[in-house]
Amino acid sequence: MSTLAYTVSDSRVMLRRNLKHQLRYPSMTLMLIGMPIVLLLLFVYVFGGQLGAGLGVHQGRGAYLDYVVPGLMLVTVAAAVQGTSIMVAMDMTGGIIDRFRTMAIARASVLTGHVLGSFIQTLAAMGILIGVAFALGFRSAGGALAWLAVLGLLALIAFAWIWLAVALGLAAKSVETASNTPMILFLLVFLSSGFVRTNTMPVGLRQFAEYQPFSPMVDTVRGLLTGAPVGDHAIVAIAWSIGIAIASYLWAIRLYNRRRAADPT
């Protein structure tokens, strides 16, 4: 086999291992997949009546459902990558990583396994969220092409945050730290245009909300799903995603190699 064939084969083996871990750790997997659903129900049925009243032209709980789904799609990503950090940190603090490092396997395959595994988990969670949203009455004005664009963009966004989560998991000294740091992503989604219009926020917060990466991501998805023009949000969202993905990837690889040179004990 060639080097490339080995890389593919080793990555596939690591991916299978990661998916098995997800199944063996059902409480975490279910929690990460279930959380966005719980938030969806909470935001639509508890807060939705009141929040929907402030939406402007189309008002009410149903309108708020349409409004909030893009935000929850990004919550889904943020929740899933929390699992990525935990899994990576568990791997790095456990003994088996040392075994992998003494074996002639493709170097990046350990990380690739985590990234692909999380990617699949995120897609599954996203599918469930969209299914539940439709069941609750969510309707989209976007056509097939718009949906394709939404899924493509979400995949790119997930890819970026997953690499960041991998780096955070590598940087964490303990599994606890690894499960806490990605909470910041969660907070960022709430401090974006995901749940309320940013122009209802106080000035300082509003500026922050408008310039952080989640807002253009939410706005692009929302625009595509409602059939509204997305303007330059799309470009900004894609630029953020690619930037985060590249920076996180480089950071993760550096951390991974440094752990190899130094001693983890």
Next chain:
Amino acid sequence: MTGRPGMRGIVATDVCKSFGNNLVLDKVSLAVDEGTIFALLGPNGAGKTTIVRILSTLIQADSGDMRIAGHDVVTDPDGVRALIGVTGQFSAVDNLLTGTENLQLMADLRHLSPDAGRRRVAELLEQFDLTDAADNLLSTYSGGMRRRLDLAMTLVGQPRVIFLDEPTTGLDPRSRLTMWEIVRELAAAGVTILLTTQNLDEADQLAGRIAVLDQGRIVAEGTPEELKNRIPGGHVRLQFAGPDSLRQAAGLLPASTADNDRLVLKVPADGTVDSLRQLLDGLHQEGIAAERVSIHTSDLDDVFLAVTGSHVVHGLEAGGSDVESTQEGVAAR
């Protein structure tokens, strides 16, 4: 297959390693012939794990030349990794998988064909007495089972050179014997083995050559016989009720050394029943009453005392002091 005579499985020359200001390995050199077992004997903190981690490509030495079956550890780490198997001091298993899945994972990463992989996994489960527990998650495994699985995982790719870092520490006596048996079989099949231990008996039982590592330096090296010749033999300790009987006994046994504070007399002895009987009969005939007698056999502390001139200061697995390592204490009156 046995090792090709004279071919070196492992050669390390002048390996140095510091962590910060702490010089952990100070010009360590060792050579292991193919198909032989080499034991690195030393207390906690001697540097055993560090040299194993260096030779198995996990960390880099500051200087020195290391070769595994001719492959340079620094310039050809992947060549080395393809040849070696490592069972580290701490278990390196996947706790979220079953025993079979752990072994299958190794087979897949060693790129065995599906058939060959399945066969090898079944073979190893059988050999390591894990067949019954094969499909249980590791959380249900005992320490001994986990250790066996750890070694089995190391052997999936049939490595030619194996590193075992304290493979029997923490095992019960029976599991320890099983592990010894497995190690011997591997060497008989031509595998080169470097094992570390804190236990002189283990090194003696398994290894063709032993190196004693102390604070990062090899302080003695040789065959078990050569090393044991450097250690004073065992002795019998006699405890007396008062200074008078101690003095009398000391007069009777000129080769002995007396500890007047503790009322103890140490008498060199070879550990045979006859010599003990003679000793006790002699005391009895002279009417000297000893309170207690205990037999002391050589242990790692004696090796250290003999080669470094000082006692082991760090915690030893089997205890370093005279009293703790006393075996088969017999009360006599």
